[in-house]
Amino acid sequence: MNRVGYILALSMLGLSLGDARADGGIMRAHEVQGPFVVTIFTASEPQQGSPVDVTVMVQERDSNDAILDATVKLILTPPARSLAKPVEEVCGTWGTAGFDPNSERFTVAATRRLASNKLLYAAPIKLDVAGTWQLRASIQREGDVVKISCSLPVSPPPHKLIGLLPYLILPALMVALFAVNQWLRRQSLGKLPSPLTPQARPAC
């Protein structure tokens, strides 16, 4: 591998793709309804404008076996009096969201394909308004439909610079390392006897 290859490979290490792929973080709701046991997980601290992973687990009420063939929809209601509008980015690049202008709700399908844990149904979504959203999961399977709700507090985004902080510190860190490196090299060079000093000359 040549030098360019190293540089490219090492540069790629620093790249953050910014996806939410952790299959939730904390449990928002856990209910037994109809024939199902439904649990909703989300990221622990959803932030405005960042992808939020919403995950739903559907189980048989009697056996607790995971159900893999249900249809799961997430209905998201923006915070009251917000200026939420149907933006292209509401569901990031992973799915599409339908916007109902009458009820001001977004609907998005959660699928197993989007989950890391394939027993779960996931939908990474991007919420562009801070505040408390209402999240309702609708689960349908063979004529049985259940809906469970929870609230989803979305905090304002941190300043963009905070996300870039590690990459902004990098040059300072490298300069500091280089300074130490140069200091060490000068010290070690200083310890070497000069080729012109009598000690360095071979004894005759």
Added chain:
Amino acid sequence: MSPISQAILSSWSFDPKMTLGIVALLVLYLRGWLVLHRTLPARFPRWRLFAFAGGLVVLWLAIASPLDAFSSLLLSAHMVQHLLLMSVAPPLILLGAPLLPLLRGLPRKIARDGVAPFLIWPALRRLGNALINPLTCWIVMAVTLSAWHVPAAFDLALRSPGWHKVEHACFFGASVLFWWPVVRPFPSKPQWPLWSVPVYLLATDLLNTALSAILTFSDHVLFRPYLEAPRLFGTTALSDQSCAGVIMWVPGSLVFLIPAALMAMQYLSAGHLLVRPGRTALKPVYVPPLPGTKTPFDLLRMPIIGPFFRAQSGRRFMQAVLFMAAIAVTIDGLFGPQVSSMNLAGVLPWTYGRAFAIIALLAAGNFFCMACPFMFFRELGRRLGLRQRSWPQALRSKWFAIVLLVLFFWCYEVFGLWDKPIWTARLIINYFLAALMIDALFRGASFCKYVCPIGQFQFVASLVSPLEVKVRQADVCASCKTHDCLRGNERQRGCEMNLHLPRKSGNLDCTFCLDCVRACPHENIGIMAVVPGMDLVRDAPRSSIGRLSRRLDIGALALVFVFAGFANPAFMTAPVVAFQDAVAARLGLDSPLAVTRVLLLVALVFLPGTLALAAAYGSRVASHVSVGARELFCRFSLSLVPLGAAMWAGHFLFHLSTAWGSAWTVVQRAAKDTGWPLLKSRDGELVSPLLGADAMHVLQTLVLDAGLLLTFYLMWRVALTYASRGQDALRLLAPWAAISIGLYAFGIWIFLQPMQMRGMADTMSRL
């Protein structure tokens, strides 16, 4: 297989950062191991390679396999994950004796000048020795193991993905330390006698047993998230916890007990004196010097690519492709719809052409000039038989080209070239005419060397390219009497830029035309790998250029290149647009155009000139070196080029990512208009950016970081050529470093601003 089992087995999570890190580490190790295996086969046998690779694979499995996906639902899965992270991956990695192979895997210069001073630093060695002291290792392991099993800490890791990663990093790091005194990877020396190792392992096993017994026999669930989690596979939270305890107890203990038993047997056997503290039974080994200097990478020696570039037809093919593209852009610009995002003239040159040119420059070399679309007209001009004159002596510098380059940037903003396809088409036509006229009248490549603004941009940016056209062996040139590379011969003309290859240094004025390669009868010229920018450290006389320290025009050209790199995207940002509007309103102007004109001249001429002159005089006064301000101006202005090139790259990558996919729709539109409908158009389909906004910010920041660091390094090296003491060198470069930091901060600010898309967004919504 049941659907549930299938779902479980397909629950992999792919973390690109970690995967790439592991692959990079493996490649580095492999590179070093190959060298060491040849020189020290007994010390680095094959099994070490397999052990190291196996350790990395286990590490990857622990993080990416279904174990991770289920770790938040099942404590038992989480426990297996921790077992792999702590007890399997670290000892395997250490068995690979990774220190020397990783060091040897680094490029020689980085290992020798970058890493080696740290490795021989006494303070760092003392710290390292203290860290691998068995007592320290045991304490670190015990504290880590105990602390993370406190319910509050474990719950925190389960709720927060960030803390979960910290937990895993702690476990892995502590385990590497813990296993160090057991494995004793070469070349580290054992600090304690061999008999102490079984004791060390048994003491850890006691702690492990205590913790696992608590988990196994507890009558309530210790970690609350598992109590709340939905239950799977008919387990209860408590039975899952007991199962995790058993996993931690039995396989977890075996990991300590088996090596303890093996080492005890080794000690008790006749060969126990093999290893003693402070003395090693293995004979002192000769550590050979770092791999010797190899022949640098030569693109022309590569299969397929090399012959392609060497052949005249290869270059003609590239020129024909760009020529056809230029013709298409011109026709569409003149006669197509005057909406830039729907026109080839709005998309191909400004979104794709610029981005690919800068990527090629920073990743390889000046391949745009090699494939110059104006070459056909230049050749046509040559054949008219009017080439009697030499380029006027008064214009044989870069000043005229600098004026044209400033004019080009000025027109780009003032006339909105990106948004007016017809202006882009007219610009291309004028370019063709200028190339035809100048090469028809004047000898040599006067157009490229003294006129072409795009060429000057390429020349400056190519100073930080990793490839350079240069001689392969200097002694071959020393014996050459004919100098065909410069003068040419009966079958091939020589360098029209008057670059004599043995005295050529760097890429300045080199169009990568490869005439010299074909003219050289000794096949002694290649496209070789060089360290980007290092050529600027030397100030040797260069063929046809002279010393860079005496070329005020080249320093000024570099400054225009750098400051235009920041000014060009700044004029796209919302605050700068608002500022222009506000100033125009305050002055009572109908349009902000006049403000734009003045601001551009300030940004491209006044500001760089003033700052650089002030820095040159400032550094001279501060450092008391006996060198003129003019020379300092020339040398340090060129040191800013990496930062400027990085800014251009960050800017163009943004456009490329944002409008990625728009070329195809515009080509479809153009083809449809000419009656040649291509494939089915993607009506209504949105074109997603290549990278999301966050990832793009990270990429742009990293590119700018690289530019700043290379600029700093060049400044340091240039300063050392004038000042022998480090303090004087720092004083010399301080004003220039201040300019660099200011530009860097401005660049970051620009990248974080909302951009005016200026017609480069998705086209289909308008079609």
